[in-house]
Amino acid sequence: MSNCLIAQSGGPTSVINASLSGVIDSAIESPNIHTVYGAINGIQGVLNHNIINLTSIFAPSKSKLEVLKTTPSMFLGSCRYKLPDFTEDETEYKLIFDIFERKKIEYFFYIGGNDSMDTVLKLSKYAKIKNKNVKIIGIPKTIDNDLFGTDHTPGFGSAAKFVATTMLEISYDTYIYDIPSVTIVEIMGRNAGWLTASAALARNEYNSSPDLIYLPEVPFSIYDFLSNLKRIQKTKKNIIVAVSEGIKDKDGNYISASENALDDSFGHAKLSGTGKTLEHIVSKSLGCKVRSIELNVLQRSAMHSASLQDINEACEVGNKAVEYAVDGYTGQMVSIIRTSHNPYKYQIDCVDIEKVANKEKLIPTEWIHAENGDITNELIEYISPLTFGQPNIQYKNGLPVYLDIRHLISNN
Amino acid sequence: MSNCLIAQSGGPTSVINASLSGVIDSAIESPNIHTVYGAINGIQGVLNHNIINLTSIFAPSKSKLEVLKTTPSMFLGSCRYKLPDFTEDETEYKLIFDIFERKKIEYFFYIGGNDSMDTVLKLSKYAKIKNKNVKIIGIPKTIDNDLFGTDHTPGFGSAAKFVATTMLEISYDTYIYDIPSVTIVEIMGRNAGWLTASAALARNEYNSSPDLIYLPEVPFSIYDFLSNLKRIQKTKKNIIVAVSEGIKDKDGNYISASENALDDSFGHAKLSGTGKTLEHIVSKSLGCKVRSIELNVLQRSAMHSASLQDINEACEVGNKAVEYAVDGYTGQMVSIIRTSHNPYKYQIDCVDIEKVANKEKLIPTEWIHAENGDITNELIEYISPLTFGQPNIQYKNGLPVYLDIRHLISNN
Numbered sequence: 001m002s003n004c005l006i007a008q009s010g011g012p013t014s015v016i017n018a019s020l021s022g023v024i025d026s027a028i029e030s031p032n033i034h035t036v037y038g039a040i041n042g043i044q045g046v047l048n049h050n051i052i053n054l055t056s057i058f059a060p061s062k063s064k065l066e067v068l069k070t071t072p073s074m075f076l077g078s079c080r081y082k083l084p085d086f087t088e089d090e091t092e093y094k095l096i097f098d099i100f101e102r103k104k105i106e107y108f109f110y111i112g113g114n115d116s117m118d119t120v121l122k123l124s125k126y127a128k129i130k131n132k133n134v135k136i137i138g139i140p141k142t143i144d145n146d147l148f149g150t151d152h153t154p155g156f157g158s159a160a161k162f163v164a165t166t167m168l169e170i171s172y173d174t175y176i177y178d179i180p181s182v183t184i185v186e187i188m189g190r191n192a193g194w195l196t197a198s199a200a201l202a203r204n205e206y207n208s209s210p211d212l213i214y215l216p217e218v219p220f221s222i223y224d225f226l227s228n229l230k231r232i233q234k235t236k237k238n239i240i241v242a243v244s245e246g247i248k249d250k251d252g253n254y255i256s257a258s259e260n261a262l263d264d265s266f267g268h269a270k271l272s273g274t275g276k277t278l279e280h281i282v283s284k285s286l287g288c289k290v291r292s293i294e295l296n297v298l299q300r301s302a303m304h305s306a307s308l309q310d311i312n313e314a315c316e317v318g319n320k321a322v323e324y325a326v327d328g329y330t331g332q333m334v335s336i337i338r339t340s341h342n343p344y345k346y347q348i349d350c351v352d353i354e355k356v357a358n359k360e361k362l363i364p365t366e367w368i369h370a371e372n373g374d375i376t377n378e379l380i381e382y383i384s385p386l387t388f389g390q391p392n393i394q395y396k397n398g399l400p401v402y403l404d405i406r407h408l409i410s411n412n
Numbered sequence: 413m414s415n416c417l418i419a420q421s422g423g424p425t426s427v428i429n430a431s432l433s434g435v436i437d438s439a440i441e442s443p444n445i446h447t448v449y450g451a452i453n454g455i456q457g458v459l460n461h462n463i464i465n466l467t468s469i470f471a472p473s474k475s476k477l478e479v480l481k482t483t484p485s486m487f488l489g490s491c492r493y494k495l496p497d498f499t500e501d502e503t504e505y506k507l508i509f510d511i512f513e514r515k516k517i518e519y520f521f522y523i524g525g526n527d528s529m530d531t532v533l534k535l536s537k538y539a540k541i542k543n544k545n546v547k548i549i550g551i552p553k554t555i556d557n558d559l560f561g562t563d564h565t566p567g568f569g570s571a572a573k574f575v576a577t578t579m580l581e582i583s584y585d586t587y588i589y590d591i592p593s594v595t596i597v598e599i600m601g602r603n604a605g606w607l608t609a610s611a612a613l614a615r616n617e618y619n620s621s622p623d624l625i626y627l628p629e630v631p632f633s634i635y636d637f638l639s640n641l642k643r644i645q646k647t648k649k650n651i652i653v654a655v656s657e658g659i660k661d662k663d664g665n666y667i668s669a670s671e672n673a674l675d676d677s678f679g680h681a682k683l684s685g686t687g688k689t690l691e692h693i694v695s696k697s698l699g700c701k702v703r704s705i706e707l708n709v710l711q712r713s714a715m716h717s718a719s720l721q722d723i724n725e726a727c728e729v730g731n732k733a734v735e736y737a738v739d740g741y742t743g744q745m746v747s748i749i750r751t752s753h754n755p756y757k758y759q760i761d762c763v764d765i766e767k768v769a770n771k772e773k774l775i776p777t778e779w780i781h782a783e784n785g786d787i788t789n790e791l792i793e794y795i796s797p798l799t800f801g802q803p804n805i806q807y808k809n810g811l812p813v814y815l816d817i818r819h820l821i822s823n824n
Contacts, residue, residue: 012585012588041588041589041590044590071584072581072584072585073581073584073585073587073588074588077587077588077589077590078588078589079589079590080589161810161811164810164811165716165811165812166710166714168811168812168814169484169485169710169713169714169715169716170709170710170713172483172484172485172713172814172817173424173484173485173709173712173713175485175489175818176424176453176485176486176489176490177453177489177490177491177492178453178456178489178491201809201810201811202811205816206816206818207816207818291709293706293708293709293710294705294706294708296705296706297582297585297703297705298578298581298582298705298710300585301581301582301584301585302578302581303581304577304581304717305716305717307810309810384809384810385810386810387809387810387811388809388810389810390807395802397613397796397799397800398573398576398613398719398796398797398799398800398801399573399576399577399580399613399614399799400577400580402580402584404617404618404619405584406587406618406619
């Protein structure tokens with residue numbers, strides 16, 4: 001009987017450990033798998049022989065898997081490391097498959113985004129060419145929702161929910177004083193605007209904020225932005241703007257790095273993010289009260305407000321990865337297919353990794369209003385069901401109870 | 413039979429509407445009160461005759477009071493307005509008491525922080541001197557917890573819980589890459605460090621972060637700060653610092669405005685908050701990965717993670733305000749007395765407004781470690797019980813359901 005190895009890579013999401021929990025649970029239960037191993041810090045953990053026995057941690061106390069399921073961050077740590085092309089340099093591939101052989105690894109699961117899927121692609125190609133009996137399976141995760149081959153990515157729903165909830169709460173916070181104000185909320189997603197678009201879920205029959213949405217998919221014009229603010233100010237006192245960190249002008253320059261837009265006294269754009277840059281521009285041009293809010297890493301770590309739907313799907317995707325691997329699939333990424341829109345229904349499938357790796361799925365043009373760059377109802381209906389349900393978190397002394405994970409990593 | 417008037421003032425907290433809900437509920441039920449009025453935008457709403465009938469909104473559907481109890485922001489809007497000394501200028505006092513008389517207001521409730529208690533003090537003094545039969549009662553609120561005369565202020569527990577929860581989640585987020593990092597979390601509280609101290613609740617047997625805490629009560633030295641980072645870096649890879657927005661150097665200058673600490677290229681401190689300023693200093697001096705996170709208005713508006721204890725106390729303080737007023741008390745602030753530390757028990761009392769207005773309660777010296785400015789266990793035990801319990805929020809389509817409040821305020 002053979003063993004399996006799991007690793008995590010890229011940036012964290014609230015639910016990437018739910019996928020890990022799903023893989024470990026199914027792998028421990030599988031009659032085809034003897035021991036479940038984890039590599040610390042992604043593929044670099046394999047290269048550095050930094051591998052731990054997950055069966056010995058979780059098999060004796062499976063309740064820990066339930067806590068892992070609602071623990072943010074990445075239990076096994078992460079890396080951002082691109083393997084070289086093996087036709088040019090085979091060294092690391094030899095090292096990796098040597099470890100696989102010594103540890104009797106027949107199944108390798110890699111949980112990550114589009115860069116991590118490049119690792120899955122390269123390892124599975126190498127295994128095929130060299131006739132290695134190792135099944136390589138990718139498991140999707142990213143708050144950015146920019147992976148091809150899947151309806152959406154685990155991690156996106158929870159981040160979308162945090163953005164929308166916070167946007168709603170900010171909209172309540174901003175109106176209280178009887179003076180005009182502009183609030184700029186900077187949201188993650190450098191090239192894909194899915195998460196910025198999620199701010200629109202906060203709109204309801206009473207709340208029209210965010211009043212303006214700026215996606216990275218649409219070239220940003222400071223002139224148009226200021227005209228829009230002035231137009232809205234005629235009928236509304238407190239304006240809220242949802243803006244992607246990655247907005248660019250028509251020539252493709254990041255607004256956060258834009259010095260032309262700023263005069264000398266505000267010229268040090270490298271100090272500022274996109275929100276801060278826009279804050280200075282609006283402050284200078286409109287003279288009203290302006291505030292910028294950067295939602296920052298809370299978008300990917302706020303497990304306390306995660307989506308139950310997202311947690312469950314992430315876990316299920318992990319379960320299915322083991323099933324596919326044991327069934328002999330390799331070079332595949334587990335994916336989610338939406339089978340019904342209203343009510344929302346889905347099933348788990350898998351997709352050839354070639355169709356996913358190194359690509360970036362942006363918001364399709366038909367989901368963006370051409371005249372103002374805002375988003376369509378179709379896009380809101382696409383995102384909304386992914387945010388449903390509250391996480392089953394245990395609380396102790398007022399705070400959520402998460403699994404202790406740092407003892408695995410030295411010096412933390 | 414006479415009427416009552418309620419207004420809110422100062423900055424919002426997650427639970428200031430819970431106090432409002434408590435006042436409205438008790439006032440509607442009181443046999444001594446006919447109609448419950450609300451002034452829009454604090455005392456300015458009284459001066460501008462901007463007064464609405466709350467009985468007509470809430471008496472027919474008391475379930476709305478339950479939703480109001482868990483709605484963030486300030487239902488009646490706010491102001492930051494200081495009444496002049498009435499011995500110098502009586503005009504506004506005459507206007508206010510003229511409105512009181514015309515509307516048959518016998519009870520006036522003002523929910524706010526130490527500046528708002530100045531309004532309570534002045535109005536109650538004026539009423540006494542002019543022999544006006546209006547009972548003036550203050551109801552405490554502030555995330556800063558800086559009011560005298562009460563064990564703690566409603567609003568603080570929820571903000572403390574948000575800070576601690578977020579600090580815990582950030583500590584999970586930071587360790588994943590195998591490279592040294594410093595994360596600086598900027599927390600509200602310009603002069604009082606209660607909220608910054610709350611970050612320490614995130615520490616547990618596995619998590620030692622925040623590794624450093626900087627309160628505004630302790631003079632800040634950049635030299636000591638950098639030495640501390642270097643010392644901790646010897647044994648720990650990822651360091652997290654909790655810092656008050658209001659830290660000052662030994663001469664009383666805000667660090668956020670400090671240009672001496674920065675060389676020319678980083679000299680535009682007015683662009684940056686305290687966290688950003690420290691980020692640049694650490695980045696320049698230590699050269700490792702540095703990130704700053706400003707928790708911003710989420711600290712006072714994140715009702716989704718509020719403390720049930722805090723919500724209930726805020727509501728109860730509102731209930732009791734009506735009781736005290738009807739019993740004839742005036743020139744008082746409702747207060748919370750801690751009657752037992754472990755288990756935490758309290759009772760509601762009231763305190764002469766002279767003892768509260770215009771004062772600021774800082775963290776006592778004996779709760780701060782002299783050698784490193786960190787906080788003692790006594791302080792943690794003081795804060796912890798205020799954060800207990802999850803709010804009973806209804807969710808719809810993934811998002812919390814809050815009461816529609818903006819239709820009251822024009823142009824919003």
